[in-house]
Amino acid sequence: MLEYVIYVLAPQIIHGLVWGIVIALIALGLTIVFGVMDVVNFAHGEFYMLGAFCGYSLLFIIHNFWLAIIMAGIAVGLMGFLIEMAMFRPLYGRDPIFHLLLTFGLGMILRETARLIWGGETRRVEAPVMGTIDFLGITYPLYRLMILGIGILILVGIWYILTKTEAGVTLRASSQDRQMSWALGINVARVYTFTFVTGVALAAVAGVLMSPIYFVYPTMGIDAILRAFIVVIIGGMGSIAGAVVASLLIGQVESLASLWISPTWAETLVFVVLIVTMVVKPTGLFGRKGR
Amino acid sequence: MAGKGDKSMRCLDLLRRNSNILIIHILVLAGLCALPFFLSDYYRMLAIESIILAVFAMSLDLIMGYAGIASFGHAAFFGVGGYALGVIIKYITPSIWLAFLVVPVICGLLAFIIGVISIRARGIYFAIMTLAFAEVLYRIIFHTHALGGSDGLIGIAVPNLNLAIFKLDLKRPINFYYVAVVFAYLSYLVCFRLVESPFGRVLKGIRDNEDRVSFLGFNVTHYKVIAFVVSGIFAGWSGALFSLFKTFATTEQLHFLLSGKVIVMNLIGGLGTLLGPMVGAVFLTFFETILSSYFAAYHIIIGAIFIVVVIFLPKGLFGLILGFRKGK
Numbered sequence: 001m002l003e004y005v006i007y008v009l010a011p012q013i014i015h016g017l018v019w020g021i022v023i024a025l026i027a028l029g030l031t032i033v034f035g036v037m038d039v040v041n042f043a044h045g046e047f048y049m050l051g052a053f054c055g056y057s058l059l060f061i062i063h064n065f066w067l068a069i070i071m072a073g074i075a076v077g078l079m080g081f082l083i084e085m086a087m088f089r090p091l092y093g094r095d096p097i098f099h100l101l102l103t104f105g106l107g108m109i110l111r112e113t114a115r116l117i118w119g120g121e122t123r124r125v126e127a128p129v130m131g132t133i134d135f136l137g138i139t140y141p142l143y144r145l146m147i148l149g150i151g152i153l154i155l156v157g158i159w160y161i162l163t164k165t166e167a168g169v170t171l172r173a174s175s176q177d178r179q180m181s182w183a184l185g186i187n188v189a190r191v192y193t194f195t196f197v198t199g200v201a202l203a204a205v206a207g208v209l210m211s212p213i214y215f216v217y218p219t220m221g222i223d224a225i226l227r228a229f230i231v232v233i234i235g236g237m238g239s240i241a242g243a244v245v246a247s248l249l250i251g252q253v254e255s256l257a258s259l260w261i262s263p264t265w266a267e268t269l270v271f272v273v274l275i276v277t278m279v280v281k282p283t284g285l286f287g288r289k290g291r
Numbered sequence: 292m293a294g295k296g297d298k299s300m301r302c303l304d305l306l307r308r309n310s311n312i313l314i315i316h317i318l319v320l321a322g323l324c325a326l327p328f329f330l331s332d333y334y335r336m337l338a339i340e341s342i343i344l345a346v347f348a349m350s351l352d353l354i355m356g357y358a359g360i361a362s363f364g365h366a367a368f369f370g371v372g373g374y375a376l377g378v379i380i381k382y383i384t385p386s387i388w389l390a391f392l393v394v395p396v397i398c399g400l401l402a403f404i405i406g407v408i409s410i411r412a413r414g415i416y417f418a419i420m421t422l423a424f425a426e427v428l429y430r431i432i433f434h435t436h437a438l439g440g441s442d443g444l445i446g447i448a449v450p451n452l453n454l455a456i457f458k459l460d461l462k463r464p465i466n467f468y469y470v471a472v473v474f475a476y477l478s479y480l481v482c483f484r485l486v487e488s489p490f491g492r493v494l495k496g497i498r499d500n501e502d503r504v505s506f507l508g509f510n511v512t513h514y515k516v517i518a519f520v521v522s523g524i525f526a527g528w529s530g531a532l533f534s535l536f537k538t539f540a541t542t543e544q545l546h547f548l549l550s551g552k553v554i555v556m557n558l559i560g561g562l563g564t565l566l567g568p569m570v571g572a573v574f575l576t577f578f579e580t581i582l583s584s585y586f587a588a589y590h591i592i593i594g595a596i597f598i599v600v601v602i603f604l605p606k607g608l609f610g611l612i613l614g615f616r617k618g619k
Contacts, residue, residue, distance in 0.1 A: 102601045105594040
């Protein structure tokens, strides 16, 4: 029994935790962008994919994984900046379904462009840190624990920015009442652009972080986005705490379920969790009322 | 406008009242009947495919354009319809009529279940709920070996269509083409009748102001679910015909890319016009197929079209024309 816990259950729980944190990083951008801008970004997964590919290519030039993460985040953030200015601004204030379609098309373009640049085959990135850690008899790869640490650090940092700084107050104000914020002299358009850029940069960072564990390929964003969507809905669209809690929940559901059923069916189970949540509480766990 | 006449009689009545429209109907049908004689086999096949997809696009317009609820998982019904037909013809009995009787039952039931659960969510939430349901179905079918798994259900032998007097050989593209045209035309008439009926008016009311309709004493949820079921049935039928045409049912028929594409067909054509989405479907299908033969990375151009349509033509090409006519 104890052996089962140490060798099977505990590593799987940590797996779930790591996976959950990565989902949270992706979902966070999605939920913030929705909460602030009312934009459902269906191309969010493509920024995650672009991040992974940028990291992959940058590693050939700079040979430093940690620097590559930062640079990939900046590069993808810059791309997000241009896209936001060119495509999203004309749609401010329109029904979110238009954004969904816009980003649907954008996703197609980004996937196909990535295929043209990097080719369709799957690639792998070497982990920057090898080796494992032993703790209470549990052996666990060091790099995965580092993902966990970095992820938590980023999440805490975002929480700090949103709640304790002037920028966070501005952001929350724009999210609550766009018109009133504008009247009070907040440059709402700039807040939106900043939000979007931060969101996609986070996804890109998640992409690089995951690249040594998962494969890198042009359609990897699709798998990621569907899961991120689910998490965001379970948590309540626009709710940051909700997204984090739901990510951790889904991470656990998936990794523990795959102990007993095949991983593909474990993925399907995630959708079942979503449907059950929606039946019981249509606004999601931490959802705002209305709509 | 209320009346309880026979469906076809009502349609004829509507047509009679507007002889111009009757003439247009006859001209369009005559054009469609003459069309295959000017097309090579390749374009005939493409025409069949686009006509079937036109019905699929129209089925989405019923709920999206008229009831104002955007389904982002409409491919689920298209795919399930295809698989249902495949299973019936391949494993049960090679009867197209039976398949076309069973498919609406399955898809209608499925739409009812999905509708009842998802309808509690509004707007974008509903869209994502339907997306999730479609993904569950996609994954279930993808991992079911009895249905061919990732290969799809292949090798559906196309039986002859029994038309009482004679049997129509559907393996000939030209015969299939006429069946598709008749199917699309009948579907259009039924949907047109539906949206012009009092029921359709309530749907439009829901689209324009849901709360007011419910204050007027209509059960909004009932209306929405019924519209969703009807829409699912037509999507299922078109999916069934699609699989019959392709002689296989693939998981791509359920994929969310198709769900997105069919929304764009609607947007290109113009929501809430029935004919617009059909034109949009034909346009997108032809455009995509022709483009893909010249350019491997044609998804870039398709994606660009999506973006241009969404930003500049939210009312669609058809809406643009109608807008000019009304002097907007």
